[in-house]
Amino acid sequence: MSINSALLAGVSGLVANSSALASIANNIANANTVGYKTVDTNFSDIVNNSGVVGDADAGGVLATSQQLVTQQGTAEQTTSNTDLSIVGQGFFVTTATSDPTISDARNFTRAGSFTVDANGDLENAAGQFLQGWPVNPDGSVTVDPSNLASLQTINVGNEGGIAAPTTQVNLNANLDASQPISAAAAAAAQTPPGAGAYNAATNNMASYDPTTGTGVKPDFTMQIPISDSQGGQHTLQLDVLKTSSNTWSAELVAVPASDVQDGTGLNNGQISTGTISFNADGSINMANSSVFGGTTSPTINIGASATPPAAGQVSWATSLGIGAQKVNLDVDTAPGGISQFASASITQSVETNGTQFGNLTGVTIDDSGFVTATYDNGVTRNIAQVAVATFPNPDGLTAVSGDSYQVSTASGNFNLKEPGTGGAGSLDPSTLEASTVDLSQQFAGLITTQQAYSASAKILTTADQMLQALINIQQ
The missing domain is CATH 2.60.98.20 (Flagellar hook protein FlgE)
Structure with missing residues (x-):
């Protein structure tokens, strides 16, 4: 019955606009989150074919949310030598534990607000530890593009005198x-x-x-x-x-x-x-x-x-x-x-x-990703090189907490690269990538979503009145 399909279409409108509202709310809440990527909600119609000529059957609407991972935010200058942003493609490789094993998950993020924790590890605001290749005694770095186990948590606390x-x-x-x-x-x-x-x-x-x-x-x-x-x-x-x-x-x-x-x-x-x-x-x-x-x-x-x-x-x-x-x-x-x-x-x-x-007096990171320890006797020494991971389809990554992502079937497999090589972006020290949220756009979307939700609710009340009228005919 067409009235029932109208009811279902109205319900789908409520569900779809509720989903859009959740995305907008999340975007607004993360307007100041470093490295956050805007979530966009796309709507598509659902067509039902009743098979009866002249009989209209409302299908409704379907909402699909997608995080715009490839969209790059503005680099904002900071005063910290360990803050980093990536200029171009790629992600920092991080782990939830400072001493990861092969079975521990590796996360990928653009949030580069790294600081030195109590153990000397470089950790961002989400509690994720930065991974990189250790520098060999001769100053070289052994780069393995497909082996996450070759990376180690970058630690400057062990670099004593x-x-x-x-x-x-x-x-x-x-x-x-x-x-x-x-x-x-x-x-x-x-x-x-x-x-x-x-x-x-x-x-x-x-x-x-x-x-x-x-x-x-x-x-x-x-x-x-x-x-x-x-x-x-x-x-x-x-x-x-x-x-x-x-x-x-x-x-x-x-x-x-x-x-x-x-x-x-x-x-x-x-x-x-x-x-x-x-x-x-x-x-x-x-x-x-x-x-x-x-x-x-x-x-x-x-x-x-x-x-x-x-x-x-x-x-x-x-x-x-x-x-x-x-x-x-x-x-x-x-x-x-x-x-x-x-x-x-x-x-x-x-x-x-x-x-x-x-004695160790400071730590700096250059645009090639080399983490350098500086000592009060004038000596500097490279400790590690930050790895940058690239993907065939970054927008296909699966979002997880902490402004991070994990590999999915849609994203394709990672490729580890030195910053600024092979299509990977270079690093911009003492900067952070700002959130890509445009508040004016989000507030405009908030208004239109509210109106669409109210209109969908109106469908339900109107359909309810029509059904009530039908029932009254039988009385």
Whole structure:
């Protein structure tokens, strides 16, 4: 009967507009929710065919809600270094637990309001933990586009103090070409050696003590500060003694000598002994400079504290408890290097890398997704790289609480990418993606939905009156 179908059509109108009202209410409530996507309600008619010519049968209306996930909100500037928004396609990968297992669900969100929690994990306002690829010791990142298990919760709380050992020294100095040959060097040139003759093993510069008069006073010294594997500070010293017009005896020593343990052939903190030779133009002759090993790429090798040194080698003192260290020494190609000109002996500059122990002072994230820890000794270190997940049909994702989504049949499978690569959006640090809700549009929809609901209710009252009239005919 047509009146009954009208009643059913009116009911479907009430149900459909109630659904639309729920979507509008949810949109308005989330107008300030970071990363929220507007839910749109679409209506479609239902056609019933009675099969009787001239007989109209009302079908009604069907409401279908869809969240417009691909719609991007405005990036709003914030003051937090760990706030993030994605410019372009993609989602952050998050988990509800900070230590997820293979069976734990992975959520995908655009809500990037991340802060460091009490355990040092990056967590957003919905309690979701940010996932990323850990940075390998060599600074690289192993990206696996299809394996969520390769991701880990990004944690900065475990990044305590850090120290960087010295691995490179650039030395720029001049030795005075007019320096007279020392008495100790002249005595060493005699046959047999004269009194007080310089000898690198028995009467050397490393043992010089002005108070007791022992050892040989160097003509010039150059000091090199270095940092060890634990951030401790030490001083190496290059002592030189003029022995001929273009040759100087040289000893590289630790100051104090107790910082190292010498192997056979070395003593009093010596690390290396030999000569420094110069060409006629005052430039250093590396091939004949035996204190540097006669090579153009000299290195200083100091063994670990726990390793007793072999003959001619040196290790850090046992009491220091530090690791082995290899330091590249540039005295040739560095600006100036070591030269011999007829001017005062002087150390122009000593450039070293490495730093003393430093504490974590801050965390930043760049547009490529690298999470970087900054320390008060000036050292920065990459901890992890944020992963961005893309989908063939983002609008097909299933919405879950916390402004997040999960994979569905309609969305297709995820693909993990580095930010800004392969179609994935880049990151915009210190910004948050605003909600895509347009309040003016929602309030206009609220009015039209209210009117449509009232009209649907009117259908019921009118149909009820018509049925009542029909019943009254029978009385």
